[in-house]
Amino acid sequence: MNPRIWDISPPVHEGAPVFPGDTPYRQRWAATIAPGCPVNVSEITLSPHVGAHADAPLHYDAEGATIGALDLSPYLGPCRVIHAIARGPLVEWAHIAHAVERLPPRVLVRTYQRAPVDRWDGALAAYAPATIERLAALGAKLIGIDTASIDPADSKTLDSHQVIRRLDLRVLENLVLDEVPEGDYELIALPLKLVTADASPVRAVLRELTSP
Template identity: 65%
Template sequence: MNRPPRSRVWDISPTVSPSAPVFPGDEPFSLEWTARLGPGCPVNLSAVRFSPHVGAHADAPLHYANDGASIDAVGLAPYLGPCRVIHALDCGALIDIAHLQHAAANLPPRVLVRTRHRALTVWTEDFAAFAPTTVSWLAVQGVTLIGLDTPSIDPASSKTLDSHAQLLQHELRVLENLVLDDVPEGDYELIALPLKLQGACASPVRAVLREL
């Protein structure tokens, strides 16, 4: 019996571990065992503590607006569906519209951008972010979710978070800290559902791309 070939899946989530880089002052990942398998105990049980911004994650509007929705109140539709990966390897500190226009024809509702600035195990402020004009331009193209492979869509030194403000203005959703190193430019299905964490400003995601 001939079976149809399986679609290839790219795991675009970094490993969450104690060495995962975090913003200074943010809570790193830690794990402790609360029970261990042995005589009188049939299972291993662990407890974890970490910021919801460690690893691949979805920011909730509450992260950048006091009256914004927490992650449990955010709809899931933006995190699931057709997606385009665009390489902006020459973007420098900011991803401008010009870095995306080569792949901007008939954009799907979700756009993920690969840069050369992904931090692996050491925190650095030298990463690429979105220019606010790029965020608003993508919204005008009909995009409902943007993502990238760095810790934030705003520079680490920003105090006004202008690109996050554009998310709020255009009701966009965002994914940060993705791993796009091995993903060719092109169109995929994105699956990156946030956890239903009551009152939280963000959620970890296990983000994957599936070949169309």
Template identity: 80%
Template sequence: MNSSKPVHPRQRRIWDISAPVRVGTPVFPGDTEYAQEWNATISPNCPVNVATITLSPHVGSHADAPLHYDPNGATIGDVPLEAYIGPCRVIHAIGCGPLIQWEHIAHAVADLPERVLVRTYRNMPVDRWDPELTAYAPQTIERLADLGVKLIGIDSASIDPAPSKTLDSHQVIRRRDMRVLENLVLDEVEEGDYELIALPLKLVTADASPLRAILRACS
């Protein structure tokens, strides 16, 4: 009788890069804040707690759908999922200023995978709105697309400057058929290559979706 225990593959480290979502989580000025109330609570006459939540799909870490910046774009529930899972590179551009220019990431663009996340904060402000958030320069996104990148992400609330009305970087995403993640928390993530898993909910009429986004160490 063989009494040896089964051999399990070595577990890979996971980094949770999702922003916490709760009452008080910052939102883009004018957007719907997170709210929660209890419809049922555990008591002698009720076996469960059941909550109702109200929120913008852009609260916390989220994926924008093409519908967010294109009136004829796909909803997040109709976007194919392939871009949201797979090899990914995290690049640091901490304190680079208002826009991520090519020179801020050029040191780490050799042999890029199809997914790139850029860390701009030393500590991402999960408890306050930052009107001076760092965004992507549109030309940087164009060059990433030329290298085969299909998804970009950032630890700030938008890939465009907060006051922008033209959303130039979002329009590059639209034209190049790319995907975008915003409000990631990359504080504990070193530069390098990982596996990204950041699946949006199947919200079939929505312009975005919250995420539980993780990075996993490469095997």
């Protein structure tokens, strides 16, 4: 039997929620099938932070690397999903300590019982910076979350992003983990090779691990 796959990407369409002030998804048809035109061709405008996405260091560091310059290996490989559902505004170490033994290099935290894919959540849960520090000390190279940011929505200092910058970690945001049981998977969430961009949309999936 083929390994089960969980699609952990929210739908992207006109009206998909974005950070207030960010560029929403828009689409228009540059060409449509008609006499003399054999194809439909669309034109899209969007922030690279719409939907499930990978932040580049450039997003939080004026001298940081662009998303297209990053090594892809952090976005592909063994991953652990940890549940910290409705535990408060910050994911503290106590909320995830039950699931950190033999931690793989990629960690995704579920905070929602049901992700609000149809609306902006200004009260989103974020990572406590100390939690990221401790995950990195256990070997984590990528962290992810099912909210729009690893920092509180109203943060002006982006403390958790600055920990990511200092430790050279990678981050995925805006995932949908509603149907994913706590446990280990293979993560596949490759960013586009956008050579000057501060982030990239990803089609993030988890694949069931199979025995050798």
